[in-house]
Amino acid sequence: MNRAVPMLLLLACASPALEKGGLVKLKVEQAKLDDAYRPRRFALLIGIERTEDVGFRPLRYAVKDARDFAAALKDPTQGHFDDVTVVTSAEQTTRAGLLGAVAALARKANRADDVVVLYVSAHGTLARDERGVLKRYLVTSDARIEQAAQTALSMEALEAGFKELTSHRRLLVLATCHSGNGKSLLPREVEAELATLKAGFYAPPLEEASRASVVLSASDWGETAREDESLENDIYTHFLIEALQGGDRNLDGAVTATEAHDFARRRTYAFTGGRQRPSAEILEVGADPIVLSGSVRRSGNPELFSYSPRLDGFALKVDGDTKAELPGGAAVEPGKRKIELLKGGAEPLFVGQVDVEAGERLDLESLLTRAEPRRAVSLTAGAFGFADAVSRGTLLPAVAMVGAAFRWERLFDAPLALQAGVSGSFGSSTLLTNAPFRYQLLTADVGVDYLWRRRWLQVFGGPQVAGLWLSRSFSLESYVGAQNVITVMPGLSLGAAVVFLEHFEVSARARMMLAVMSVDGDSKALGFFAAYAGVGYRW
Amino acid sequence: MVSGRAMTCGAVLVVGLACGGLDNRPLEVGVVHGTLSDCDADAVVGVVGDAATRAVADGSCAFRLEGVEPGVRQLYLATTAKKVTLVEVEVQAAKVSELGEVVGRPGAFMRVEISGDGGDLDGTVTAPDLPLTVTALGRSGMARIGPFPQGCFKLEVSVKRLGQKMLDACVTEGEEKSVAVVF
Numbered sequence: 161m162n163r164a165v166p167m168l169l170l171l172a173c174a175s176p177a178l179e180k181g182g183l184v185k186l187k188v189e190q191a192k193l194d195d196a197y198r199p200r201r202f203a204l205l206i207g208i209e210r211t212e213d214v215g216f217r218p219l220r221y222a223v224k225d226a227r228d229f230a231a232a233l234k235d236p237t238q239g240h241f242d243d244v245t246v247v248t249s250a251e252q253t254t255r256a257g258l259l260g261a262v263a264a265l266a267r268k269a270n271r272a273d274d275v276v277v278l279y280v281s282a283h284g285t286l287a288r289d290e291r292g293v294l295k296r297y298l299v300t301s302d303a304r305i306e307q308a309a310q311t312a313l314s315m316e317a318l319e320a321g322f323k324e325l326t327s328h329r330r331l332l333v334l335a336t337c338h339s340g341n342g343k344s345l346l347p348r349e350v351e352a353e354l355a356t357l358k359a360g361f362y363a364p365p366l367e368e369a370s371r372a373s374v375v376l377s378a379s380d381w382g383e384t385a386r387e388d389e390s391l392e393n394d395i396y397t398h399f400l401i402e403a404l405q406g407g408d409r410n411l412d413g414a415v416t417a418t419e420a421h422d423f424a425r426r427r428t429y430a431f432t433g434g435r436q437r438p439s440a441e442i443l444e445v446g447a448d449p450i451v452l453s454g455s456v457r458r459s460g461n462p463e464l465f466s467y468s469p470r471l472d473g474f475a476l477k478v479d480g481d482t483k484a485e486l487p488g489g490a491a492v493e494p495g496k497r498k499i500e501l502l503k504g505g506a507e508p509l510f511v512g513q514v515d516v517e518a519g520e521r522l523d524l525e526s527l528l529t530r531a532e533p534r535r536a537v538s539l540t541a542g543a544f545g546f547a548d549a550v551s552r553g554t555l556l557p558a559v560a561m562v563g564a565a566f567r568w569e570r571l572f573d574a575p576l577a578l579q580a581g582v583s584g585s586f587g588s589s590t591l592l593t594n595a596p597f598r599y600q601l602l603t604a605d606v607g608v609d610y611l612w613r614r615r616w617l618q619v620f621g622g623p624q625v626a627g628l629w630l631s632r633s634f635s636l637e638s639y640v641g642a643q644n645v646i647t648v649m650p651g652l653s654l655g656a657a658v659v660f661l662e663h664f665e666v667s668a669r670a671r672m673m674l675a676v677m678s679v680d681g682d683s684k685a686l687g688f689f690a691a692y693a694g695v696g697y698r699w
Numbered sequence: 700m701v702s703g704r705a706m707t708c709g710a711v712l713v714v715g716l717a718c719g720g721l722d723n724r725p726l727e728v729g730v731v732h733g734t735l736s737d738c739d740a741d742a743v744v745g746v747v748g749d750a751a752t753r754a755v756a757d758g759s760c761a762f763r764l765e766g767v768e769p770g771v772r773q774l775y776l777a778t779t780a781k782k783v784t785l786v787e788v789e790v791q792a793a794k795v796s797e798l799g800e801v802v803g804r805p806g807a808f809m810r811v812e813i814s815g816d817g818g819d820l821d822g823t824v825t826a827p828d829l830p831l832t833v834t835a836l837g838r839s840g841m842a843r844i845g846p847f848p849q850g851c852f853k854l855e856v857s858v859k860r861l862g863q864k865m866l867d868a869c870v871t872e873g874e875e876k877s878v879a880v881v882f
Contacts, residue, residue, distance in 0.1 A: 554723055555721050555723070556721075591723070591726060592723070592726050592727065592792060592793070593792075594791065594792065594793050594794065595726040595792070595793045630721075632721065634725070634726070636726070636793045636794075637730065637793070637794055637795040638725070638728070638729055638730040638765070638792075638793050638794060638795055639725035639726060639793065641725070643719065643720065643721050643722055644718075644719040645717055645718065645719040645720055645721055646717060646718045646719060647717035647718070648717075675717065676717055677717040677719075677720060677721065678717060678719070678720025678721070678722075679720060679721050679722075679723075680721075680722055680723055680724055681720070681722065681724075683717075
């Protein structure tokens with residue numbers, strides 16, 4: 161409907177009778193039209209070996225890294241990138257030069273579906289900015305080690321340029337490090353400061369994954385990125401280039417950024433004996449990965465992956481076989497697969513059947529939230545009464561209760577649960593053999609449970625506090641009147657739940673509480689019990 | 700608008716105590732109901748042995764004696780200033796025992812006379828087991844107390860200057876009996 165109005169206006173303008181403006185028919189071949197709208201592929205590769213400041217030891221392979229990677233990306237049989245720019249000269253790799261190159265890249269790659277790769281192989285360093293905050297810098301050709309903050313290119317600025325790219329398929333590869341070793345050199349005062357630290361690093365990583373972006377680092381934060389003489393490349397870059405030919409994990413014909421990173425990460429880890437662990441920060445939009453090499457020719461095998469720090473160090477088992485160490489991923493055959501996430505000999509974090517289809521990319525972290533409902537609401541029925549027989553005989557007999565209970569598990573990702581509930585009862589009974597009365601009872605409770613889980617069984621317990629309103633009304637020959645009491649009851653509870661059909665549970669809970677109330681004109685401390693069972697829904 | 704009572708209750712709850720309460724005392728005692736055949740302003744009904752449990756008759760000579768301990772109880776019923784009777788009744792907790800109409804009989808009176816040392820004999824005399832009002836002794840140490848039904852009763856005599864004495868005295872219906880008390 162909204163489109164119809166401008167179309168009618170256009171048709172009106174196009175009418176020959178008006179002779180003002182008009183529509184011109186164009187014949188455009190479909191192939192050309194498709195080509196015009198085909199996502200374009202851009203790459204900017206930066207290699208900086210030497211700086212004006214001789215304090216920085218020259219790198220041997222940074223320029224070669226950039227050129228080798230560029231060649232692989234440009235190769236029609238591999239990356240088939242449309243526009244590959246290599247920036248390596250001293251003039252091009254100044255701070256201003258690099259910012260200009262990134263800006264030029266942003267001007268060219270101005271469509272959301274463009275694929276953009278920004279690669280940097282250079283020295284890194286750390287320096288304090290004007291506010292005294294320790295930050296990371298890329299050592300440009302005009303950088304001076306003792307004035308790094310003023311002369312080098314801050315990673316923040318580089319990242320800001322990366323984020324400003326219009327593309328939703330963008331990849332930043334950092335073949336650099338900032339630890340002071342390998343491809344890094346630090347100012348003396350920063351080096352002295354870091355030497356006093358016991359922790360590897362204290363500053364947070366700068367690369368924050370933004371929407372639809374991937375940041376690959378040749379080394380983890382605080383680790384050394386290395387060049388190797390036998391490989392004649394930065395080690396990670398060498399294997400990343402190799403990945404463009406051999407990294408098609410799911411056999412769909414294309415090598416994505418995550419596939420390439422996993423390929424390079426494993427080999428870098430093995431090559432350096434575990435001293436260099438390339439890291440990745442990835443956020444994908446839907447199933448739209450960044451294809452670095454080849455093209456998707458068929459639905460690939462389903463991929464299971466995770467780069468979440470939460471799953472760091474976990475092993476991925478599929479149908480009983482260990483497929484990958486996380487962060488990372490693996491391709492599996494389509495169909496129903498038994499997936500386990502476990503670390504060491506501990507209880508698996510996740511065990512479950514997942515039906516995966518060809519071409520599907522499944523973030524394993526999503527299983528944790530998808531398959532483990534954290535909240536449960538139950539309808540409950542049970543009994544409530546005074547703990548001692550005398551009070552049950554003289555004040556109120558144990559009564560049946562119905563209510564609802566709510567539980568929110570794993571608060572703060574800890575084995576804790578928040579529980580709350582309300583229950584009530586009303587009816588009539590008899591006290592002291594011949595004193596019939598009517599009663600109304602309402603309780604509301606809230607508490608925190610420690611939660612112990614073993615697959616389908618949960619056991620929980622902890623402190624709680626409950627409010628009680630009890631009303632008794634008598635209509636006797638000798639006495640007519642109503643008595644009300646409202647009190648607060650601290651206590652403890654213990655319960656268990658059995659989960660079935662994934663989203664349902666049966667649960668039971670027992671409580672013991674203590675309250676102070678006026679009985680026959682005197683204040684007394686009285687115990688209460690409550691026990692109930694329920695059926696609930698989990699989500 | 701929050702009432703002061705509600706605010707107090709809220710404050711009490713905050714510190715973990717309670718508002719209101721449960722009271723079984725009204726459930727553990729019974730009520731005796733009846734009518735006096737004739738009555739005047741001095742009509743009074745009570746439980747023998749429990750002088751605090753007493754009631755007065757209303758304008759139609761009906762009475763409702765509340766808070767009577769369960770069991771077989773002996774009631775003292777003074778229908779007028781001069782007529783009285785004792786009635787046994789079985790009282791049940793939380794129940795009303797109906798006595799029906801009660802007719803008073805001529806009551807007995809005791810004239811209490813204190814024998815002392817000639818000084819001030821101001822004090823009181825009472826029958827502690829009966830719902831009789833406390834009678835004042837004059838400075839001369841004399842008082843008339845009643846009406847008593849036929850039977851034996853305790854008298855408690857208290858003279859401010861000399862102290863207290865308990866004694867038993869028995870009367871017959873309509874008797875005027877002198878009781879000498881020596882300190």
